[in-house]
Amino acid sequence: MIKKEMIYRNPLVNLGYDNEDILPVGGFGAVLAHAGVGKTALLVQLALNGMLRENSIMHVSLNDAVSKVDLWYQELFHDIAEKFGIAEINEYWDKIQPYRFIMTFKVEGFSAPKLEERLTDLMEQNIFKPHTVIIDGYKFDDAGRGQLVQLKELAQKYSMCLWFTVHTHRHEPPQENGLPLSFLHVADLFDVIVQLATRGEEVYIKSLKGKSNASAKNDLLLDPETMLIKTGN
Amino acid sequence: MKFDDQKIRNIGISAHIDSGKTTLTERILYYTKRIHAIHDVKGKDGVGATMDSMELEKERGITIASAATYCEWKGHEVNIIDTPGHVDFTIEVERSLRVLDGAILVLCAVGGVQSQSITVDRQMKRYKVPCIAFINKCDRSGANPFRVISQLRTKLGHNAVAMQIPIGLENNLQGVVDLVGMKALYFDGDNGEIIREADIPSDLLDEARAKREELIDAASLFSDDLTEAILEEREISSDLVYAALRKGALQREITPVYMGSAYKNKGVQPMLDGVTYLLPCPSEIENVAIDMDNNEETTVLSNDPDKPIVALVFKLEDGQYGQLTYIRVYQGTLAKGSTIVNVRTGKKVKVGRVVRMHADQMEDVEYLHAGYIGALFGIECSSGDTFTSPEVNLTMISMYVPKPVISLAIVPKDNKSQVAMAKALNRFAKEDPTFKTFVDNETGDTIIEGMGELHLDIYVERMRREYGADVTTGNPRVAYRETITQRAEFNYTHKKQTGGAGQFGRVAGFLEPISDAEFVFENKIFGGAIPTQYIAACEKGFKQSMAKGPKLEFPVTGVKVVINDGASHAVDSSDMAFQAAARGAFKEAYLRAKPVIHEPIMKVVVETPAEFQGPVMGLLNQRRGMIIGSQDEDVMCVIEAQVPLAEMFGFSTILRSATQGKAQFTMEFAIYRQVPQSIAEKIALEAAQNKKSAA
Numbered sequence: 052m053i054k055k056e057m058i059y060r061n062p063l064v065n066l067g068y069d070n071e072d073i074l075p076v077g078g079f080g081a082v083l084a085h086a087g088v089g090k091t092a093l094l095v096q097l098a099l100n101g102m103l104r105e106n107s108i109m110h111v112s113l114n115d116a117v118s119k120v121d122l123w124y125q126e127l128f129h130d131i132a133e134k135f136g137i138a139e140i141n142e143y144w145d146k147i148q149p150y151r152f153i154m155t156f157k158v159e160g161f162s163a164p165k166l167e168e169r170l171t172d173l174m175e176q177n178i179f180k181p182h183t184v185i186i187d188g189y190k191f192d193d194a195g196r197g198q199l200v201q202l203k204e205l206a207q208k209y210s211m212c213l214w215f216t217v218h219t220h221r222h223e224p225p226q227e228n229g230l231p232l233s234f235l236h237v238a239d240l241f242d243v244i245v246q247l248a249t250r251g252e253e254v255y256i257k258s259l260k261g262k263s264n265a266s267a268k269n270d271l272l273l274d275p276e277t278m279l280i281k282t283g284n
Numbered sequence: 285m286k287f288d289d290q291k292i293r294n295i296g297i298s299a300h301i302d303s304g305k306t307t308l309t310e311r312i313l314y315y316t317k318r319i320h321a322i323h324d325v326k327g328k329d330g331v332g333a334t335m336d337s338m339e340l341e342k343e344r345g346i347t348i349a350s351a352a353t354y355c356e357w358k359g360h361e362v363n364i365i366d367t368p369g370h371v372d373f374t375i376e377v378e379r380s381l382r383v384l385d386g387a388i389l390v391l392c393a394v395g396g397v398q399s400q401s402i403t404v405d406r407q408m409k410r411y412k413v414p415c416i417a418f419i420n421k422c423d424r425s426g427a428n429p430f431r432v433i434s435q436l437r438t439k440l441g442h443n444a445v446a447m448q449i450p451i452g453l454e455n456n457l458q459g460v461v462d463l464v465g466m467k468a469l470y471f472d473g474d475n476g477e478i479i480r481e482a483d484i485p486s487d488l489l490d491e492a493r494a495k496r497e498e499l500i501d502a503a504s505l506f507s508d509d510l511t512e513a514i515l516e517e518r519e520i521s522s523d524l525v526y527a528a529l530r531k532g533a534l535q536r537e538i539t540p541v542y543m544g545s546a547y548k549n550k551g552v553q554p555m556l557d558g559v560t561y562l563l564p565c566p567s568e569i570e571n572v573a574i575d576m577d578n579n580e581e582t583t584v585l586s587n588d589p590d591k592p593i594v595a596l597v598f599k600l601e602d603g604q605y606g607q608l609t610y611i612r613v614y615q616g617t618l619a620k621g622s623t624i625v626n627v628r629t630g631k632k633v634k635v636g637r638v639v640r641m642h643a644d645q646m647e648d649v650e651y652l653h654a655g656y657i658g659a660l661f662g663i664e665c666s667s668g669d670t671f672t673s674p675e676v677n678l679t680m681i682s683m684y685v686p687k688p689v690i691s692l693a694i695v696p697k698d699n700k701s702q703v704a705m706a707k708a709l710n711r712f713a714k715e716d717p718t719f720k721t722f723v724d725n726e727t728g729d730t731i732i733e734g735m736g737e738l739h740l741d742i743y744v745e746r747m748r749r750e751y752g753a754d755v756t757t758g759n760p761r762v763a764y765r766e767t768i769t770q771r772a773e774f775n776y777t778h779k780k781q782t783g784g785a786g787q788f789g790r791v792a793g794f795l796e797p798i799s800d801a802e803f804v805f806e807n808k809i810f811g812g813a814i815p816t817q818y819i820a821a822c823e824k825g826f827k828q829s830m831a832k833g834p835k836l837e838f839p840v841t842g843v844k845v846v847i848n849d850g851a852s853h854a855v856d857s858s859d860m861a862f863q864a865a866a867r868g869a870f871k872e873a874y875l876r877a878k879p880v881i882h883e884p885i886m887k888v889v890v891e892t893p894a895e896f897q898g899p900v901m902g903l904l905n906q907r908r909g910m911i912i913g914s915q916d917e918d919v920m921c922v923i924e925a926q927v928p929l930a931e932m933f934g935f936s937t938i939l940r941s942a943t944q945g946k947a948q949f950t951m952e953f954a955i956y957r958q959v960p961q962s963i964a965e966k967i968a969l970e971a972a973q974n975k976k977s978a979a
Contacts, residue, residue, distance in 0.1 A: 110913075116439050117913035117924050141799060145957060153913030160916055169914070172898035178905045 053132050053143050054103040072106075072183075073097075077207035079199075079240050080214045080261075083231070084247035089254055090216035092278040093247060094185045095123045097214065099131075101183050102147040109181035110151065111166065113158045113188030120153045120187075130277045152179045158190055163201035170209065185214045192233045199237050229259045247273075254278070289566050289587055289655045291360045293559055294612070296381060298408070299390035303398075304420040308390055308546040309353075309364060315477060315553055316355035316362070352599070352610050352641045352657055360560045363657040381408060382680075383598045383612040383657065386563030387415040388555070393427035393543070396917070397435040398891060405440045414533050416540045416562055417442075418555050422450050423457040423545040426919075433541055442539040443532075445502045447558065448551070449495050450543055451485060460544060460551050461488055463496040464522045469554060476549025502538060503528035526561045533562045566655030571614050573670070573678040576627065583678065587654045589617040592673035593624055595652075596680045597665050600715045609660045610641070611652070614680070616673060618658075619651035624671040626664075627679045633671075637661040666714045688720050688733035689884040689929055689953050692740050693758035694747075695729065704753035705730070712743050719743060727974075733763070736951060737933060762930045763884060764967060765956055766833035767842040768877035771796040775849070776872050778865035781856075788856035789814075789865035791822055793847035795873045803830055804844040814850035814862070821859040822847055825866025834871050835879040836971045841956075845870075880958050881967060884929045887954040890939065892947035894921045899942050907931035908960075926954055930963075 074080045084090045098108040112120050125144070132140045154169060166184075173179040184206070206213045219231045229246060230238055238244070243261035247254060257270040271280055299305045313319045354363045365384060381387070387408060391397060408415055417436060419429040429450060436444035448460040451468060459470040461484050468485060472478040484492050500520060504511045507528030513520050532538030542558050544551015567587040573594055575583045585594055593616035601608045611618070618624070622635050639646040640658050652658040665671070670679040696702040709721045709732070720733040734740045737760060747753045775792040791814065798804055805823045814822065826845045833840040850865075888909065892900045894916065900923055901911055909927035932951060939947050959967065 117915050117922075121912060149910050152911060155913065155915045157916065165916075169897070169916075172901060176898065176902045176905060178901055178911065 053135055053139070056131060072101075072212065074183075074212035074214070074242055076210045076212060077203070078212045078242040079203060079206070080212065080243040080245075081217045081234075081241050082214070082245055082247060083217045083219050083234070083259070085219055085221055085249075088247045088249055089273075089275065089278050090218070090247060091123060091187050092127060093256070093273075094187060094214055094216060095127050096278045098151065098183070098185055099124065099128055099147070102150040105150060106182040107150050107152070107180060109170075109179070109184045110153045111161075111184060111186045112153065112155045113161055113186070113190075115155065115187075117153045117155055120155065124151065127277060131279065152181065158188060161189075163198055163205055166202070167205055170205075174209075181209075181211050183212050183214065187216045189215050189217075191215075191217055191237065196237055196240075199240055203240055229257075289653070291560075292363070292565050292655050293360055293563055294363045294365075294383065294385045294566060294655070294657055295559055295563060296365045296384040296387040296413070297390060298381070298387050303390050303392040303395065304546050305390045308388075308418065308420060308552065311476075311546045311549065311552045312362075312364065312556060313353065313355060314475060315556065316357050318353065318355045352659070354640045354657070357556045358560060362556075362559060365657070381411045381413050383596060384411075384413055385566055385569045386559070387413050388559065389415045389417045389539075391417060391419050391432050391436070392424075393419045393422045393429050393432060394424050395891070395920075396432045397439045398922075405442075409536075412536065414536055414564055416533065416542065416555070416558050417444065418551075419541060419543040420546055422453060422543055423455065423548045423550070425454050427453050427457075429453075429541075429543045436539060436541070443502065443537060444539045444541050445499050445529075446495055447499065447540045447542050448544075448554065449488065449492055451488065457545055457548060457550060460542075460554065461492045462554060463492060463499050464525050466492065466496060469551075471550045471553075476552070479553055500525060503532065506532040506535075506537070530562050534564050534568060571680075573614070573680050576677040576679060585615040585678075588615065589653045591615050591654075592676045593618050593622065593671065594673075594676070594678050594680070595624070595671045597663075597667055597669045597671065600665075600667050600711075606662060607664075608639075608641075609663045609665060610657070611660055611671070612657045613652045613654050615654050617651050617653050618660075618671075623674060625674050627670045627672055627677060628666070629669075631664070632674065633663055635660060635663075667717055687763075688718060688735060689763050689886075690736060690740065691731050691733040691761045691763060692744075693724070693727070693729040693731055693761075694744065694755045695758070697754040697756065701752075701754040704751040705747060705755055708743075708747040708751040708753055712746070729758070735953065760933055762928075764836070764838045764959070765882045766835050766838045766840045766879050767882055768795060768797050768840075768874065768879050770878050772873040772877035774869040774873035776865055776869035777851070778861055778868050780861075785858075786853075786856035787858065787861035787864065788851075788853035789818065789858075789861040790851040791847050791862070791865045791869045792849035793845065793869075795870070795877050796844050796846070797877075798842050798844045801844075802841045803827060806844065806846045808846055808848040809850065813852075814847070815852055815857075818852065818857065818859065818862040819847075821862040822850075822866045824859075825863035826870055828863070829867050829870035829874075833879060834874045836881060836968055837975075838881065840874075840879075841882075881964050882956040883959045883963075884953055885926050885955050885957045886929050886932060886951045888925050888927045888932070888935075888949055888951045890923045890925075890947055890949040892921055892923065892943055894919055896943040896947060897921045897923065900939070900947060903935075903938060903942055907935070908963075928957075928959075929953075 082090045082093050098110060101108050110120055128144060129140060132143065152173070156165070170181070202213060217234055219234075223231050223233065225231055226235065230244070241260065244259040246257045246259050248257065254273045254275045255270045256273055273280060297305045297309055310319070352363065352365050354361065356362065389405065389408070419432050421427060422429055430446070433444045433446055436442045447464065448462055450460055451458045459468060461468050466484065468482045470480040470482060472480050500510070500514065503525055504514055507524065510520065510524050510528045513524060529538060529540055533540060540558060540562055542551060542555040544555070546552055571585045572582045573585055574580050593613065595611045595613045595618055597609050597611050599610035601610070618635060618638065620635055620638050623632055624635060625632050638649050638652055638658055638660060640649055646659065649658065672678050694705065696705045709730070712719050713721050718735050719739070722731055723729070724731050732740055732743065734743070740760070744755065744757055747755060771794055773794045775790070777790040778787060780787040793808070805826060807819050809819070830840045830843065888904065890900050890904070897914060901914070904911055904923065904925045904927060907927050908931050909925040912924045912926060914924070915922040935949070939949060
């Protein structure tokens with residue numbers, strides 16, 4: 052039931068990305084937003100969705116400690132599942148938790164070779180093989196294209212898809228295609244780009260690239276608590 | 285009588301194992317002239333640090349029991365509780381925090397915020413203890429106090445601000461710059477006892493100015509006067525800054541950070557100044573008690589020494605002169621000869637000797653005022669008991685005590701050891717609420733229970749050394765539990781006719797799983813199918829069944845029992861008959877309710893050099909561990925996992941050999957979780973064998 056609820060309210064599928072995984076194998080996805088709008092929450096939601104479908108998710112955070120990332124997952128999962136019994140929630144949580152691995156680096160300590168080193172440690176010992184990697188807090192302004200190309204190669208080598216959060220600045224007006232200037236030099240590496248924006252108290256999600264179902268809605272209202280589609284939307 | 289407690293500080297020193305808190309305490313005692321020589325932990329002189337009073341602690345170089353001590357610094361009376369660093373002993377840390385008004389969080393300038401610091405910090409939050417931080421070991425290679433400050437902010441969420449900057453670091457640590465007074469402090473003399481003030485070295489002036497600005501900015505949030513002074517560009521006095529910082533620190537909104545090296549005798553005295561300037565006096569902390577005569581309402585205690593006494597026993601120790609009871613007075617004055625009542629037992633006692641403790645030496649005093657920590661002699665009580673004046677019936681809020689997760693059978697070698705063991709166990713159980721002991725009815729073995737392998741090891745060792753009890757220990761046993769996973773109905777009749785009065789009782793209803801309580805009993809009988817006077821007997825019968833599950837005889841938890849029908853007999857029904865009927869009904873429904881075994885899962889945090897990350901993860905994985913995540917921190921890496929306790933025996937040895945002794949780990953109970961089928965079968969087999977051998 053929890054699984055059904057999450058899939059039903061998944062904003063990306065409802066936005067017209069009809070493949071359940073949204074990204075192709077080796078593909079890149081990006082969630083763009085200003086600080087504090089809910090990039091991490093949306094990706095955690097995406098991760099929970101994957102975990103419920105028994106896909107292994109590696110969450111790489113360049114900002115937060117393991118315990119804080121873990122808290123994101125627990126809070127969001129409990130928010131969605133609140134209408135279910137506590138026993139069912141706990142049972143489900145125990146069931147899906149092994150499909151998640153949190154890895155944190157300091158921004159300056161993170162690199163594609165380092166991630167590969169850690170990944171091989173895990174894969175060689177059969178501890179964890181990610182289907183999707185979420186990279187939260189990557190500094191697109193500072194990093195050149197080279198590092199992302201390396202990450203793309205890594206994604207293809209290990210058949211993973213990678214999602215990134217992209218922090219956009221309020222002082223930077225978007226270009227014609229809706230993308231910020233600081234992101235343009237790498238935009239072609241991305242298969243899917245979505246943007247989160249606020250209008251007053253409300254949060255909207257909008258597709259900027261990669262939508263396969265053109266007739267689907269162009270933007271959707273999200274519940275800022277859960278980052279799922281607001282019921283009755 | 286008005287009693288001024290402004291100059292009293294009750295503080296604790298809490299930190300990660302090996303971050304040097306015992307050394308720091310030793311230096312504090314030296315500078316406050318409580319001791320006249322310095323002995324280091326694991327020191328060459330073989331004396332050991334003064335606070336490590338137990339022989340065992342001296343040998344292992346760790347602090348196990350908190351020793352309370354008192355000293356004076358610049359006209360302030362400071363009571364210090366030294367607390368243990370290992371998670372297995374956190375009950376000691378928690379008990380200390382309960383009686384403290386403030387704390388010094390000691391952090392290592394190299395290791396930074398480690399897993400134990402996080403646990404200790406959580407405990408401080410729980411008891412709302414204001415704190416200042418001391419970044420120790422700035423003389424070590426790799427020391428970086430500002431990295432630690434940033435970790436305090438990111439990992440623990442503290443609004444940490446530097447009160448000082450170091451003059452030199454690592455081998456070259458010379459002193460500190462005081463950012464409030466804007467002067468350099470050097471520590472001269474053989475043991476750093478002479479503080480020399482000087483101008484700030486010119487190469488540090490810019491950094492000092494920038495950091496002072498940060499400090500004043502942070503402090504200004506708590507003081508309008510300070511903000512005004514900044515805006516009007518007036519000279520900012522030290523008093524103004526300290527007053528603002530103190531306000532923030534007391535609300536736990538700011539954490540002032542001192543730094544230095546206790547071992548190299550640098551930076552300890554300014555931190556002591558910080559204790560007096562920034563940590564609260566007893567009357568600034570609100571303490572509450574439960575009023576047993578008034579519907580258990582909470583009541584705020586007053587620090588008034590003339591009011592009725594309320595005091596909490598937070599530690600017992602068996603010394604050479606008998607039982608020593610460490611006590612904190614929250615209200616009134618506890619004087620020699622006064623009569624007090626143990627609220628738990630209702631027993632009245634007369635106070636004999638009152639002492640103040642200095643590690644394992646003591647000093648007789650006439651009385652202890654509200655706000656003071658001291659010790660009493662010849663008082664029979666347990667840790668956590670509240671003593672009050674006879675006219676009130678207040679109890680301090682009970683402290684959170686986790687349930688034991690591991691047990692061990694111990695067998696004395698001879699009669700003499702048996703007597704000594706009994707004495708020791710009685711003492712330990714009184715001292716430490718997480719340590720339990722009982723005799724297994726089936727095997728006749730004496731079982732001890734506790735919070736981890738090391739916890740029990742230490743007690744067995746103490747039994748041998750302090751009490752001369754020669755005991756052998758069995759394999760550690762995990763505290764498994766049973767629970768049900770689905771609803772099952774029962775309808776059971778207990779009927780016995782063996783001459784004389786018979787026994788008759790029928791109970792019907794159902795069992796169902798619950799997750800937020802151990803046992804719930806609900807009576808839904810209407811129309812008197814079971815007469816009201818037998819309902820309590822039914823509940824008792826079900827409760828008895830919970831002690832030993834019909835599946836593998838582990839305690840059962842998480843069961844709701846609902847009775848909705850039954851029958852009785854005018855002559856043959858009795859309490860006994862309904863108890864037996866309830867036990868029978870439980871047994872009947874239990875196996876149909878799909879029982880499963882739950883095992884304790886521990887939160888294990890390993891800190892290892894990054895090059896061993898792979899092997900450490902492998903080790904955890906082999907132990908059925910679920911790795912929650914890994915955190916890369918320059919050369920070190922922290923791995924957090926959940927691992928069944930059953931798989932953690934001997935882990936420290938294996939970890940040491942896999943990482944050339946460079947990794948360390950902490951472990952604490954996290955949750956009970958269902959055992960996988962294959963393991964459950966193994967446990968069932970072992971349980972059957974145990975039963976067989978016991979028979």
